[in-house]
Amino acid sequence: MNYIKCKTFTAKAVVGLKQGYTERSISIDEFKSTLLTEQNNIYKKYNITLSAKISSCEIMFLGQEEPSIELSFIQYPKFLREENEIKKAVLDLIENMMINLNQNRVVIVFTDETVMIEKSDIIDPNINIS
Numbered sequence: 001m002n003y004i005k006c007k008t009f010t011a012k013a014v015v016g017l018k019q020g021y022t023e024r025s026i027s028i029d030e031f032k033s034t035l036l037t038e039q040n041n042i043y044k045k046y047n048i049t050l051s052a053k054i055s056s057c058e059i060m061f062l063g064q065e066e067p068s069i070e071l072s073f074i075q076y077p078k079f080l081r082e083e084n085e086i087k088k089a090v091l092d093l094i095e096n097m098m099i100n101l102n103q104n105r106v107v108i109v110f111t112d113e114t115v116m117i118e119k120s121d122i123i124d125p126n127i128n129i130s
Contacts, residue, residue, distance in 0.1 A: 004077040005077065006077045006080055008074075008075065008111060009074060009083050009110075009111055010073065010075075010111050011054055011072070011074075011086075011089070011108055011109065011110050012081045012105060013071045013090075013094050013106050013107065014059060014069070015031070015094075015097060015101065015106055016066045017066065020104060021104070021124050021125055025067075028069075034072070034097055034100045034101055035052060038093045038100070039052070041093075041096065042089050042092060042093050046085065046089050046092075048081055048086065048089040049076070050090065051086065052073055053072040053073075054070070054128070055069070055072070056068075056069060057115050061127055062127050063126045063128040064101075064124045064126045066124070071094075072088050073086070080098075082116050090110075091115065091117070094117060098117060098119070104118060104122060105117065105119070
């Protein structure tokens with residue numbers, strides 16, 4: 001057996017399955033298709049292969065209840081890259097998915113920091129913060 005070890009790198013992002021702040025749902029097939037397209041775009045642009053684990057979840061926050069997908073990324077030992085290169089690729093992939101799936105905000109949790117990407121200050125009208 002061959003053991004390949006590397007420094008741990010992880011990134012997780014949760015993407016809602018409603019377009020914008022509407023009731024229009026994003027299907028799992030549409031989500032997967034968008035992910036596959038963006039994985040290919042990242043490979044062409046950066047020559048980085050981003051394998052993603054997807055898990056169903058739900059965002060719950062002060063009145064907001066939204067079916068969502070958690071995307072998880074790792075440093076895959078077979079295709080080692082510098083951490084800053086993978087981070088850049090993950091950020092680019094998530095930003096493009098946001099555009100294609102009409103999302104306003106996504107938070108990405110990396111091993112060493114948390115980054116929020118947002119298009120505007122608007123929040124979901126279902127969130128009750130008053």
